[in-house]
Amino acid sequence: MTQPKVRVRFAPSPTGYMHLGNARTAIYNWLYARHHGGSFVLRIEDTDRERSTQGAVEVIYEAMRWLGLDWDEGPFLQSERFELYRRRAEELVASGAAYRCWCTPEELEQRRQQALAEKRNPKYDGRCRDRKEPRPGVEPVIRFRTPDTGETVLEDRIQGRVVTPNEELDDLVLLRADGAPTYNFTVVVDDHEMGVTLVLRGADHLSNTFRQLHIYRAFGWEPPAFAHQSLILGPDRAKLSKRHGAVSVLQYRDEGYLPEALVNALVRCGWSHGDEEVFPLPRLIELFDLPAVGNAPAIFDFEKLRNKYNAEHIKLAPRERLAGLLCETLARRGDANLQADDPRLGLLVDGLRERSRTLLEMADGAKPLLAEEVAWDAAAVRKHLKSDAAEVLRALADRLEAAPSFGREAVLAALDGLAAERGAKLGKIAQPARVALLGTAVSPPIDVVMAVLGRDRVLARLRAGAERAAAG
């Protein structure tokens, strides 16, 4: 009756960056925990002292924070738990489930090559299984004794029932010659010690699971449930990796993506809910669960992330949040230095969110409206600042100058009034005005442009534009 509390974990190894595939695994685990009211554990698998650095660990924390994946327990560092693993390994040696092996890496490599050449399974041949006497000058490793016969069954929560013959498995190393534990051992010890109820990870760990199952059995431990999600592939259909580029989570932050958009896109890579595609975070927590996770590998669609998910989430985000983000982006790129409460920021967000797929595009769009100097686009000038525009611009300037206020409504009323008076379409006035104001024929709506520029600048530029038109 009493179900144990759901406890899942994300257990990355510090490689120096957070990969999209890892990020999806973290997201799935986090959503699973939040959906089921369980606990989310962060564990750093830094047993390989060669590769692990403090900086690499910080990158993981930073990526997790940016994505909004808060953990309830940890972070636990495996590098701080070596004594525990050593003790556990000795337990297995004592019970006969594991043994010391004095074969050297060189010997093993040689045998592997030979086996491959003879088209045999290159697995460890088990020659130290019954050896008791040490080899002088060789520090032994501790190996796990895997059954030679029979088969191992895994009831995977995503992949379904998977069966592997035990003869495919070899006696894996638990403890290296230098006493450091290996992944396949620490993962079992920790998932047990930490009370993990479901191991939700990438399918690249599927074949490891069978070896790990035997370790659980040797300890007499009840294994957790397992769920292996199929991998994210690159456009070439190979496992997504560094060489595909654009694979680091924080790179997306720097390129102007919203974390909830990346989360949305990543979740949708393998999980779906009917025809629904855009999910705010609370909605994901409400809906996400294992039965709707598919088991076919998926190619990550970078274009759709930008065109759909990020664009949609930019439309959904609160104005204040985007204003803050836009302010940071402008400052970071050296485009403009605005105070966080500058009223122009909100105006810019209103005018630009529907025409920006990323914050970078939004900054691109904002930049001309904030520049002190007009950057003239020759084609736009040629097309819209012809001599007959001079009089129109002057009339508009006069009208605006006489207007009682300079709000967006008042400005629009002036434009409309002038157009009506002359029986002209609004475009006949707005386009020359746009070019006079910004130097370009493309921009947010003219009322937003004027509101951002402000009365004085608008009048000055309109009149300067008129002179340019008259001269041109």
Next chain:
RNA sequence: GGCCCCAUCGUCUAGUGGUUAGGACGCCGGCCUCUCACGUCGGUAACCCGGGUUCGAAUCCCGGUGGGGUCGCCA
């Protein structure tokens, strides 16, 4: 190569024996419109192949093909 997994438009996917095979991104065209966008309407495009089972298969079974993963003192 052994073992394991997978297979619906180019891509992400809906679909759980009977549908004109749906949605989304992309692409093409119309409408809207002060530009660009947004929005909207329409179009383009898929059930890998071959056998079964069945009155009937995208859906179930088998085989093939193709793709992926994995075979470390990496994780």
